[in-house]
Amino acid sequence: MEPIVLDTLDPLIEALRERGYAVVGPVVRDGVIRFAELGSAADLPTGWGDEQAPGAYRLRARGELVFGFAASPDAVKRFTHPPRTSLFRMRDGVPERAPVEAPKVAILGVRACDLAALAVQDRVLLGGRYPDEAYRKRRAALFLIAVTCAVPGGTCFCASMGAGPRAVSGFEVALTELSGPHRFLAESGGERGAALLAALPSQPAAAADLEAARAVAEAAAGRMGRRVDLDGVRERLVQQRESPIWNDIATRCLTCANCTMVCPTCFCVTVEDGTDLADGTAERTERWDSCFTLDFTELGGAPVRASGAARYRQWLSHKFSTWVDQFGAYGCVGCGRCITWCPAGIDITEELERLR
Amino acid sequence: MTHKTIRVGALTRVEGEGALLVRARDGRLTDLQLRIYEPPRFFEALLRGRAFTEPPDITARVCGICPVAYQMSACQALESACGVTVGGALRDLRLLLYYGEWIESHALHIYLLHAPDFLGYPSGVAMAADHRRLVERGLALKKAGNELVAAVGGRAIHPVNVKVGGFHRLPSRAELAPVAERLLQALGDALATVEWVSGFGFPDVEHDYRFLALRHPTEYAILSGDVAVSDGTTFPVADWPRHVVEEQVPHSTALHARLDGRTGYLTGPLARYALNAPLLSPLALRAAADAGLGRVCRNPFRSIVVRAVEIVHACEEALAVIDRYVPPARPAVPVAARPGVGHGASEAPRGTLYHRYRIDDGGKIAAADIVPPTAQNQARIEADLRALVAPRLDRPAAELAGLCERAIRNHDPCISCSAHFLDLRIDHG
Amino acid sequence: MKKLAVFKLASCDGCQLTLLDCEDELLSVAANVEIAYFLEASSARGEGPYDLSLVEGSITTPEDLERIRRIRRLSRHLVTIGACATAGGVQALRNLADVGEFASIVYARPGYIQTLDRSTPVSAHVSVDFELRGCPIDRRQLLEVIAALLAGRRPVVPTHSVCIECKARGNPCVLIAHGTPCLGPVTQAGCGALCPAFNRGCFGCFGPMQSPNAAALNARLRAAGMDDEELARVYRTFNVTSFGGSCDA
């Protein structure tokens, strides 16, 4: 289907709702821009932007753009790989699989880095010998509407990871916000997207619109706050396993695990087993875990990775080195979340540079 | 010469740890001591040097049963020192939080601590074996109170959302909606509770109490008001130190509060009811009338009925507050430290709780004074016990001990609160 | 049926009240466990030994020192509940002061006071099988500990940072997004990241997490505007004995 131009997003939101989707998008809440269910396009953070730096985030009034901000604190991971899920319940020795909750959710405003991260998680959770069926179901229930990043954040480096700023695949619909006059270029990325767009009031996109959209992405790519030099990074991290730099980082690292929690590709979990005091049924739940916790590697009563240095090394080496060995791609898409949301302001791009 | 000693080693179904010792010789009562061996925790001393913003969080830890009362009295004392008043929707939210605590604390006392006395069980849990539906109703009521505290304050015990000047975060109307639904249910349960407890068999006892409670022109006072005494005196909270003086008496570890030169007054539900009943919510008033409480209730055993009526009031008023609630522009009024002294009092479930702070030039607490209700009531509880025991000294010791414990529970004493007391002596002799 | 006992030392009652605050579970717990000794809730005083004793409060008097030894002897599992029993509680602020001065200010006849100069955690005197943190403890964690110990398993009580719970709950980080000082990164989880959910910084009521790096956080908190005195105060509140040194780091 040919690209079209939309004047407003309300018909899109309405059409998704008619198709049975809860529509989730960015809203201003508690001092950040984050995903929440939308009532209408009026809930979108029009005029709001963000300023992101290592360990710092502030809302800022910013022009007239609806999507004039960078990655939000939550990623799509929250929907595909939720923080906590029940795996099974067991009564009288017979386990019963917990029903998978896979609500139909349309996410409006997904960024290229988020889509790249989903592709990474697809490889991890679906690509191996034991595909995760619950993830597959939740994934299939999503309807993803991408938006080209116009204003990348100060901690973004998706361009150098080859993951953005313009979404090229993995979405149903991709929007690029254009100004003068304010409108959205909409492209479909699949049949469901095409069918949806066909049902909306729109004009066909002119060549100038396509050009303007390209310019938005190009300008954004040129304004990335950070970059990573991937050349030889995988081997370098292997060579640097005994580097004193890890100890230096450990003096600053809180081992708080925020970086792994906000990272859209981090997939590590742990399970918790328990029994109900009242009825004696047993239950297993799965929840996000992190390589920054001590219990993560506990063996025989002591953790393998006892030092903060070893835990930080695991995190950074996994993202840029061993992830490639395991899954054939980097574990980082350059969204910059781990940099912004690190209370200590530790910047992986800077540390990678130092580890040269 | 015959000696008789009644000891209740450790009082049960009261908050905190206390004991009772009664001595008689030749059929005459010689000694009666409500002993508090709850270790002192020095709150007034450890508050010195803390920032003026800290007492609400720190004094909440005086008592896990009524932390909201501590937070409210502390906030108001500090705000008055700094010359700030908190009104409108923020004050409404404080009321809401406080109603939650009343519901939770009174339901706990009625169903789990006090009612077992009237029905002859060692505990509420044991009572559930025969009266499961009743106990479940009590737990549901208690839960409604806890949920209200948690919705406004973050958690049921030691809420985190309270600060000097207001709150850290305002609940939205949407967040309060489910709480309102539960409160509606609770209101029904509360009315049923009044009916249930008013049918208990009460010993025919009346005392000539001198009552003290806060009084507010338009509210059944909980959050604020002047101090009213049943003999007609009324004074502003700031005058508290001139009217209430705590004294140590030689024979007892208990501190006796002297009000205008006379010892032994009562604060708590009976006092509030006696002084403020006309300001109860409509349903609470009707319930009180149906329960036959009369205009003033002087039978301490029937305090359980007054508590139940107060739950009705709290539910009904909380619903009204939620109904009119519109989140204000800011979660708190800005408060700048100002050197000086501030007084604050509010009605904890067990009675008037008074705080006084002196703030120094650096915004630190220079002095703190806290007068909890149980410390005020201690002398009066002992008087109740003397009146109860003296004519019954011929009864078997076990029976008397049981009766005494019941009489103590009438006042829902909170020993955890009273034991932090400024001048408390711990005498284990 | 296994026997449960609840004891109280110097404390506010809040942690044992947490058990009564399990409104939905209380009666079924009581159907599966004999609540043998729990003065606050029952006048029945079931004899020991107990399978599980929950102890609230810190040791501040010579009597309580004796009592805790007796409780230990009577208990198969002894679990401390709350910051008082686990870390001395807010009353352990006296440990930093001159107790003589404290007593002379507060008491007319200080010689009469039978109190120890320090408020100490139960583990300073007897062996403890599990320490449940929090001021107050968390209701779900309490149920978990009871269920786990009675079933002979290790309680699922994570010792990692509050931040993990904070992110799982979906709070915005108040430190990063609002500039509000927050102890979450050095504090043990358990509360469900309650304070950040109420737009306030964590103030450490669950004590230090498994590998706290207070020096690193303090650098950040100083940058957010806290001076040394404030840092000292915030660490020295409810978990003085375990957290108190963090401000010197």
Place this chain on the structure above:
Amino acid sequence: MIPAPYRVRSRRPDRADTVTLVLEPVDGACPPFLPGQFTMLYAPGVGEIPVSISGRARAGGYVQTIRAVGAVSRALCHTPRGSLVGVRGPFGTHFDLARAAGLDVVVAAGGLGLAPLRPVIRELAAHRARYGRISLIVGARTPDALIYPRELARWGRRFDVRVTVDRPDRAWQGPTGLITGLVGRIGVEPGRTCAFVCGPEIMMRATAEELLRRGIPADRIVLSLERNMKCGIGRCGHCQLGPLFTCLDGPVLGYDKVAGLLEVEQL
């Protein structure tokens, strides 16, 4: 993946803290396994841990030997006959006996490391003619801690079996000290020997180094690694060792693949 219910068909205490269970699937057949593979064993409501398969029971089902060290292993050890446990698996790589055909074989076990090696030894015994010299060296902390003592005696009649203990008791007449001390005594011909090693990590590294020194190539020294595992299927992330998922790429791995990784502290 959810556990399949298995019934404890028999329960035999081996040592004070070690129990061998025979587990039978409640419904359906029990999937085949290869020597060195493990299952995730679930004690209902208590937790789940990785445990090696030590053999196939005659009537079908897994033989598994568990030492009670913590809550879950203790619960499994105490599961009475007839009760249900949960089983997932088998998982992981195995000891490749085909590669040992025609070679001398050294089997080195430390402590409970004998459990996953038991199926290897039984296989060697069942097809004795396929292999050259077979030596079994076993180390244990004390004579008491040795598992499978009766089988050891039986195997001793067919192979060169040597046992050493760290702390002998009065009755002990065999060698004492580290298992590496036994490597010299078995006479290794480096060109035609392969080794299967399982035990505590330091024991495995010391043994592997000793074998390397004697000329056995690293890729013919095979170890079985232990790491924290929550899922067994490469999902939880806990068992990573550099690029490896110990549960998928291991636990059985050639020393050539892991020597460099094990050298790095806290990797």
